[in-house]
Amino acid sequence: MKNNETEIxxxxxxxxxxxxxxxxxxxxxxYADQEEIYDTLIIGGGITGITTAYLLQKQxxxxxxxxxxxxxxxxxxxxxxxxxTFLDTTYPEIDSDFSKETSGLIAEGTKKMIEMISxxxxxxxxxxxxxxxxxxxxxxxxxxxxxxxxILESSQAAGVAVxxxxxxxxxxxxxHVLRFENQAQFHPLKxxxxxxxxxxxxGGKIIEQTFIHSTELREDIHYAKSDNFTLQAKNxxxxxxxxxxxxxxxxxxxxxxxxxxxxxLNSGEYPDCLAYDMQEPYHYFRSHEIDGQQYLxxxxxxxxxxxxxxxxxxxxxxDYAKKYFDIGEISYKWSSQYYVPVDGxxxxxxxxxxxxxxxxATGFNGNxxxxxxxxxxxxxxxxxGKENPxxxxxxPSRLKPIAGFAEFVKENADVAYHFxxxxxxxxxxxxxxxxxxxxxxxVEFDGEKLAxxxxxxxxxxxxxxxxxxxxxxxxxxxxxxxxxxxxxxxRFSVDGQVLTGPPQKDLGSIPLEELESARNKK
Ligand code: FES
Numbered sequence: 001m002k003n004n005e006t007e008i009x010x011x012x013x014x015x016x017x018x019x020x021x022x023x024x025x026x027x028x029x030x031y032a033d034q035e036e037i038y039d040t041l042i043i044g045g046g047i048t049g050i051t052t053a054y055l056l057q058k059q060x061x062x063x064x065x066x067x068x069x070x071x072x073x074x075x076x077x078x079x080x081x082x083x084x085t086f087l088d089t090t091y092p093e094i095d096s097d098f099s100k101e102t103s104g105l106i107a108e109g110t111k112k113m114i115e116m117i118s119x120x121x122x123x124x125x126x127x128x129x130x131x132x133x134x135x136x137x138x139x140x141x142x143x144x145x146x147x148x149x150x151i152l153e154s155s156q157a158a159g160v161a162v163x164x165x166x167x168x169x170x171x172x173x174x175x176h177v178l179r180f181e182n183q184a185q186f187h188p189l190k191x192x193x194x195x196x197x198x199x200x201x202x203g204g205k206i207i208e209q210t211f212i213h214s215t216e217l218r219e220d221i222h223y224a225k226s227d228n229f230t231l232q233a234k235n236x237x238x239x240x241x242x243x244x245x246x247x248x249x250x251x252x253x254x255x256x257x258x259x260x261x262x263x264x265l266n267s268g269e270y271p272d273c274l275a276y277d278m279q280e281p282y283h284y285f286r287s288h289e290i291d292g293q294q295y296l297x298x299x300x301x302x303x304x305x306x307x308x309x310x311x312x313x314x315x316x317x318x319d320y321a322k323k324y325f326d327i328g329e330i331s332y333k334w335s336s337q338y339y340v341p342v343d344g345x346x347x348x349x350x351x352x353x354x355x356x357x358x359x360x361a362t363g364f365n366g367n368x369x370x371x372x373x374x375x376x377x378x379x380x381x382x383x384x385g386k387e388n389p390x391x392x393x394x395x396p397s398r399l400k401p402i403a404g405f406a407e408f409v410k411e412n413a414d415v416a417y418h419f420x421x422x423x424x425x426x427x428x429x430x431x432x433x434x435x436x437x438x439x440x441x442x443v444e445f446d447g448e449k450l451a452x453x454x455x456x457x458x459x460x461x462x463x464x465x466x467x468x469x470x471x472x473x474x475x476x477x478x479x480x481x482x483x484x485x486x487x488x489x490x491r492f493s494v495d496g497q498v499l500t501g502p503p504q505k506d507l508g509s510i511p512l513e514e515l516e517s518a519r520n521k522k
Contacts, residue, residue, distance in 0.1 A: 003394070010073065011077045011334070012069075012077075012482070012500055013185050013334065013477075013479075014480050015334035016332065017077055017336070018288070018295060018297070019081075021369040027522065032064075032207050032229050032231060034232070036066045037221060037232045037233065037234065038062055038063055038232065038234070039233065040063045040064075040233055040234065040235040041061060041230070042064070042066070042235050043224070043236065043237065043239060043240055044237075044238065044239035044240040044241070045073065045192075045196070045208065045239075046071075046192065046239060047072075047192055047369055048239040048241075048361050048375050049065055049067070049337060050071065051372065052194060052375075052380055054196075054198055055377065055380040056383060057204040061384075062071070062204075063199075064205040064231060065199070065205070066212055066313055067209075068209070070209070072188065075395040077371055078189070081187065081188045081369055082286060082290065083113070083183060084274070084367065085107060085180060085182070085366060086135075086137070087363060088340075089344035089345065091103045092150045092152050092153075094106060094344065094345070097343060097344055103158035104158045105115045107159045107160045109374050110370050111160075113374050114183070126191060127190060127520075128191035128194060129187040130185075130187075130191075132183070132273070133184060133273050134169065134183065135276070136170070136179055136273055137275075138175070138278070139174065139175045139278050140173065140278065142175075144278040145176045148278065151178065155180075160180065161182060162178050164176065164179070165179035168284050168515045169272070169285075172277065174335065182427055192382045210228070211498070213227070214504070217337060217355035221233070221234065222235070222236045222357060231486055235357045235383050236359065237358075237374075237379055239359065241362060242489065243351055243354075243360045243502065246355065246469070247354075249352065249360065251472075252342045252343075254310075254339065254340045254342070254489075255304065255337055256302050256303065257301065257304075257335070258296070258300070258301070259300065259302070260297060260317075260335065261297070261298050261299075261321055261332070262295040262297050262328055263327045264296075264328040266327045268294075270287035271296065272285050283317075284292070284298070285298055285299075296358050300320065305337060306485050306489070307475075307486070311478055311479050313335070335480060338364060338365060338368060339363050341362075341363030341365065344365075345393065346362065346363040347363045347395075348378050348379065348395075349394060349395050349396050350382075350395075350396065350397070352397045359379045359382065360442075361375035369439055374390065378394060394488070432445075432460050435460070437454055437455070439453070439454055439478070440453040440454075440476035442473060442476065445462075448510070449465055449473070451465035451507065452512075453476075461521065463492075463495075463509055464507055464510055465507070466507075467490050467503060467507075468498075468507060469504075470488065473486075474492060483496075490502055492506065
């Protein structure tokens with residue numbers, strides 16, 4: 001890994017989320033004790049990793065947590081932190097693709113996770129702006145109303161506290177509305193930072209700015225290697241949102257980006273609830289106060305990572321927001337990554353094809369705060385040898401050939417298309433002067449395919465555009481100033497550093513001067 005920092009050093013994109021504006025004392029920079037054999041090494045400092053580390057340490061295990069950048073660098077720093085007892089995979093879908101009992105289990109688990117976060121906040125006295133809220137899900141046409149009715153029936157049968165309502169909490173027209181009780185919201189970075197400090201107080205180690213590029217198992221001990229040192233542990237947890245390297249889970253989870261605006265309203269009337277329409281992709285709403293200022297947070301315009309147009313996604317979201325709200329100022333805008341599991345439920349447990357004692361948690365859809373917490377409970381139970389009702393259901397090696405099969409075929413067709421098509425899709429340029437400032441492009445330059453980026457000072461960075469994961473060609477994301485891979489969601493900074501797995505290696509840099517001088521000699 002390269003150590004030079006770009007402008008991207010707090011989240012995995014150029015846009016700061018509103019959570020990063022809060023002054024949060026970082027955790028202590030710890031040292032790596034190479035002699036120690038930890039019970040568990042957790043890789044990844046988001047809600048899944050930190051909660052797992054905290055739970056295990058609290059149970060008397062000795063753990064270390066390693067984060068490639070800083071805590072909350074990935075999706076936990078970019079979530080809108082809705083805590084729901086309903087998921088993006090609806091209860092009718094879970095009923096039909098799994099079973100009604102499964103719906104009941106999910107309803108119980110999601111409720112317990114809101115309670116667990118609430119209990120942590122109270123008992124540990126965490127100032128994380130945690131609040132219980134009503135959530136409204138509303139339809140806007142006949143088709144959605146029919147679906148809403150089915151959601152009501154399945155949710156109630158699963159034990160979710162939901163009923164019909166005659167308001168939707170936001171100034172947006174609706175046909176019908178469901179109201180879910182005891183939903184919640186919080187400040188994700190304040191929460192995970194406080195939990196991380198508790199983990200440290202209990203004797204856990206946190207090591208930031210350390211990228212684990214490989215692990216090796218010898219005589220029941222895992223050796224986790226970074227460029228600078230090796231850590232030893234009896235168990236490894238990849239809480240990295242998608243496990244690194246070539247793995248079946250990259251084929252079973254499709255990466256998506258979601259877009260968010262945090263805005264000030266001229267009216268000063270902020271919704272006091274969580275709300276969701278049923279469009280595809282759907283929009284989501286809530287309010288949050290930071291340093292005495294209220295903001296309306298609107299999200300949506302999702303698309304597959306490396307596909308679609310990120311600038312247009314922000315524009316569409318902005319147009320949608322302006323249609324219904326009297327917006328005074330757009331204070332923050334950012335995007336974030338999530339993974340849609342092929343059969344609708346997350347993959348949590350032993351890493352398929354991995355060494356024994358390597359655990360993984362992924363496929364949270366847009367419900368990362370709840371499912372990340374649930375995964376942490378499951379993985380810590382697995383490591384502690386305790387029974388857990390989600391072990392079989394979330395088993396990452398499960399095969400569900402019927403549920404999600406059509407989607408599975410489509411996602412993989414996309415991947416195959418990009419494997420072939422992207423190799424021919426470069427723009428031919430004669431000179432780097434054809435590239436605008438702060439612009440990136442895949443170009444063919446003297447017969448070489450390059451990922452070129454020109455910064456605001458005119459400095460050019462040239463990279464090999466072949467993704468180091470499985471060889472697809474990366475695409476430029478002009479909104480986040482990153483190189484995004486259309487195949488499995490790998491993302492890289494403008495100087496080639498891995499920002500988001502599954503790639504384990506940076507994009508290769510290409511000395512442009514050499515190319516130019518070779519051309520001048522021709
Ligand atoms: Fe798999 Fe790029 S992330 S090929």
